[in-house]
Amino acid sequence: MRYLKYILALLVFVYACKKSEDVQEQVETFLGFQTPKNFPQPVYNLANNPVTKDGFELGRKLFYDVRLSRNNTISCGSCHIQSSAFTQHGHDVSHGIEDRLGTRNSPPIMNLAWNKAFMWGGGVFDLDLQPITPITAHEEMDESLENVLNKLRAAQAYKDKFKAAFGSDEITTARFMKALSQFMIMCISSNSKYDQVMRKENGAAFTANELAGYEIFKEKCGNCHKEPLFTDGAFRNNGLAPSAINDKGLYGSTLITTDKYKFKVPSLRNLKYTAPFMHDGRFLTLDAVFQHYIAEVQPLENLDPLLVKNGSRGISLSADEKTKLAAFLNTLNDEDFINNKLLAEQ
Structure with a gap:
């Protein structure tokens, strides 16, 4: 009888662990881009850049990679922090490489698939082009796009990820931008x-x-x-x-x-x-x-x-x-x- 109690307790423990794993897996399951029921149809052209698991994961890796900055010290995620709804909490204006001060507050990366224009002062009307501005801005990342791509081309891990996402390991400007967009349009806030x-x-x-x-x-x-x-x-x-x-x-x-x-x-x-x-x-x-x-x-x-x-x-x-x-x-x-x-x- 005593052994039966131990066996039952072990079964309960295993079941609880399995249930916990299932919940964790559900939380982290990639479901692709889905329009929330109370939202309008997105503005972003998903037909031209459908969100895939590999494309999203590549975009996420790029978003948090410091190689996008000239001195390899800051990433997109440095000024767009998830716990602050992808803003740079506490800073009145953005802080770039070498702690250079920008002139504007970091806007949240949130529900961008429904945006027709970007930046506080406009000038960019396509999400696939938007990252060029912070990457090349002197007070932000201060890097050239070609240098960024060369850094990525030097990393076999990136070649593998681009191949998984786009069918070949060629790292181009268009693919780089589309991968970032796939991550950013998945930053959907719709469950308040x-x-x-x-x-x-x-x-x-x-x-x-x-x-x-x-x-x-x-x-x-x-x-x-x-x-x-x-x-x-x-x-x-x-x-x-x-x-x-x-x-x-x-x-x-x-x-x-x-x-x-x-x-x-x-x-x-x-x-x-x-x-x-x-x-x-x-x-x-x-x-x-x-x-x-x-x-x-x-x-x-x-x-x-x-x-x-x-x-x-x-x-x-x-x-x-x-x-x-x-x-x-x-x-x-x-x-x-x-x-x-x-x-x-x-």
């Missing part, structure tokens, strides 16, 4: 409480404060921060006083006068992890952002007309409305996204 409520999953429901905040959001913020991505993808002048460096935003790409001080509307997802806020990281807290819209919107020549109502600039928010709006915005935080092991450095 908000998403679960919208999809009616697991009995998820807003609290009274969250629901009230949702109504305030739709009335006062929803025109620019459109659901479910919480950005309309447009470039707008939100009345920020120009900084000392006088960054003119979209104007730098278009040279159109009416584009001065227009910056890309950021998503409001994962604000818990992405501070500081705005294109130059000037606001450390969400309350500071609220204060800007309540009382600090500047009368700039291209100020977005949505920020002017009855001759008054800004957005009216009472203390109670701020509390409720913040409660709703907290439902946009997605812990599954920042803890997704598939997106982590392997």
Whole structure:
């Protein structure tokens, strides 16, 4: 009888271990690109670059490889950290090689398959071309694309990975870019409480404060921060006083006068992890952002007309409305996204 108890205990232990392994395997199973049920169809041309397991894994390896920088010290993942929703948490502007300071806050890498334009100030309209900018920028990676490719060509492991992903071991610019895109478009944040409520999953429901905040959001913020991505993808002048460096935003790409001080509307997802806020990281807290819209919107020549109502600039928010709006915005935080092991450095 005593041996039977030991055998039963051993069987229970083995079953528990097997179950744990199954759960772990399920968590890390690659399912390919899937459009969340409450999201629109992606903008990215998946037919031209379908996501495969080998392509994704190659893109992930490249994303975290310091060989993309001139002195082999920083990777894409250095300025886009998963635990911070792929931003560089705590830094107002990005820090590149040799701790060179950029001029803008590192934007999150999140839901990029639904983006029509990239960068705070525009200038890039194809995700497959976007990495060229940080790789070659003096204050970021300060490297040439050809040097990056030569470094990769010198590594047999990369030749093997390119062959697995694209059918031959030839390492080209197009394949390099497509691999990075395959990783980046898989950085999907779509499992916040908000998403679960919208999809009616697991009995998820807003609290009274969250629901009230949702109504305030739709009335006062929803025109620019459109659901479910919480950005309309447009470039707008939100009345920020120009900084000392006088960054003119979209104007730098278009040279159109009416584009001065227009910056890309950021998503409001994962604000818990992405501070500081705005294109130059000037606001450390969400309350500071609220204060800007309540009382600090500047009368700039291209100020977005949505920020002017009855001759008054800004957005009216009472203390109670701020509390409720913040409660709703907290439902946009997605812990599954920042803890997704598939997106982590392997």
